[in-house]
Amino acid sequence: MSLRNKLVLSNLVCTLVSLLLAYGLWQWLGDESVWVAVVVSLGLCFLISMYLTRQLGESLQALEVGLLNFKDNEFSVSLPEYAEPQLNELAGLYNQASAKLRKERQFIYQRELMLDKVIQNSPNIMLLVDDNQRIIYANDAARHLFNQGIRIEGMLLSELIAVLPSALKQALESEHEGLFSIDANGEGLSDDSAGEIETWHISRGQFNQNNQRHHLILLKQLTKELNRQEVAVWKKVIRIISHELNNSVAPIASMVNSGRVLTKDFDNERLALIFDTIENRTAHLSQFISHYAQFAKLPLPKKAPVNWDNLIEQLAQQYRFSLTSALPQQTIALDCVQLEQVLINLLKNAQESGADKDGVTVAFLEVSHPLVGVVITIEDNGLGMSSEVLSQALLPFYSTKQSGTGIGLPLCHEIVEAHGGHITMQNRKEKGLSVKLWLPNE
Known part of the structure; x- marks a missing residue:
């Protein structure tokens, strides 16, 4: 029942x-x-x-x-x-x-x-703050960077970054995402630390929890030595692939020429079309290989005093831009051919970013402290880059373009590094991307 x-x-x-x-x-x-x-x-x-x-x-x-x-x-x-x-x-x-x-x-x-164990042992710095910029969560790397390993939850972000190097402080205070450089000893850039520059990447995110907005800040150090080792491996792979492809392309091109000679008495359109197709594809493949070989076999810079007027004139003949500052007055020794290649690549990227024709600008700034040299800034008002793209933009073969090779920005990075300088990229607050090159006056 x-x-x-x-x-x-x-x-x-x-x-x-x-x-x-x-x-x-x-x-x-x-x-x-x-x-x-x-x-x-x-x-x-x-x-x-x-x-x-x-x-x-x-x-x-x-x-x-x-x-x-x-x-x-x-x-x-x-x-x-x-x-x-x-x-x-x-x-x-x-x-x-x-x-x-x-x-x-x-x-x-x-x-x-x-x-929590993974986050606490991660070398990347993680901060979680509320709308009042009060720290809610921080991992061990963040505590060591900001407060010598002492707990920082509950403190204001502005209190912690007050004594940080200016570049790191500026990156944390702004809403930008991208790459920036600081001195390896963490005490700001100085004249005697030009060879100890560290590149960092900052990314941000937001989410709501318990009807409160949280802001996530991630800082990742792009270790220079690891980057050099990775680039060295890429160069070796490119050299091997280029060698093997050239060994195949050269005989094919030779056989096409021989085939044309042997069949010159035959009036056959289909045969001529076959030879033309093979020749065009081998020429395209050779050009494709040469782009990568340029990155793999980059020679050491041959430095000479730069004629800034001639450089700007040559750039203006290839891409449209506005010069928004005076040209440097001090004499700087650089490899003009390599520097022109860097600026051409950056201007090309700016033009292809969806920027207005008159929205690309180039500016020069002579600096004497903490580093001596010149800063070249290329800015556009295009679509900018996402945080993921910014963090991988300098990696070889990484490209968001359908027909891109992923060599342009890594080549720029290699040339600037070979000159003892560094390159930084970040999205502009209003719109577009800002790329800065610092080149030392040696």
Whole structure:
């Protein structure tokens, strides 16, 4: 019999007993005591109902306590077994849910521990701040960079970055994402530290949690030595591939010429089309190989004083741009051919970024402190770069263009590094990309 039928039957029994009792008392005490009989019979009915439903009341109360524990993320309470099958089944479902929630909480806790362990041991710097720039979370690398390993949660970001190198401070204060350079000893760029420049990448993100906005800041150091080793491996691979392809392309081109000579007396359009196709494709492949070979076999700079007027005139003949500053007055020795190649690549990228024809600018700035040299800035008002593209823009073979080779920016980076300088890139606040080259005056 179901619990519902049992409750209905118990109500009928209580009602019948109370009516019989009331009738008996009425017959015994007479008409004057009819209200006494009714009160006594109702009280007895209430006591019988309380007795018959005590197990149901206890079960519902236990279930209520258990659900309140669920609300408080407490899943350790279990319900006992009951003699009533339906109550016992309900208790079993509750216990199963409790066990599953305990297991899932333990799984989530283990994953959180693992994630926290990975984040805390990551060399990348991670900061989580609120809208008031108060730090909510920081990993171990962030604590060592900002506060000598001491806990920084709850502090304001402005307090921590006050004593940082200017480049790092500026990157954290601005909303930009991209690459920037600082001195390797962390004390700002100085004249005697030109060979110890470290390149960093900063990226940002936002998300809402508990109806509050959180800002995620990630700083990644692009270790110079590892970058050199990686580029050296790429160059070796390119040289091997170029060598093997040239070994195949050269005989093919020679055989095409021989085939033309042998079949010159045949007036066959299809044969001529075959030779033309083979010749065009081999020429395209040779040109394709030469682009990569240029990166793999980059010669050392042959430095000579730069004639800035001639350089700007030659650049203006190839790409349209606006010069927004005076040309440098100091004499700087650079490889003019390589420098022109760098500027051509950067102007080409700016023109292909979706910028207006008059939206590309070139500016020069002579600096004497903390580094001596010239800073060349190329800016556009195009689409800019995403954080992912900025972090990988200097890697060989990485390109977002359908027909791109992924060599242009790595070649620029190699040339600038060979001159002892560095290159930084970041999205402009208003629109577009800003690329800065620092070249030393040696």
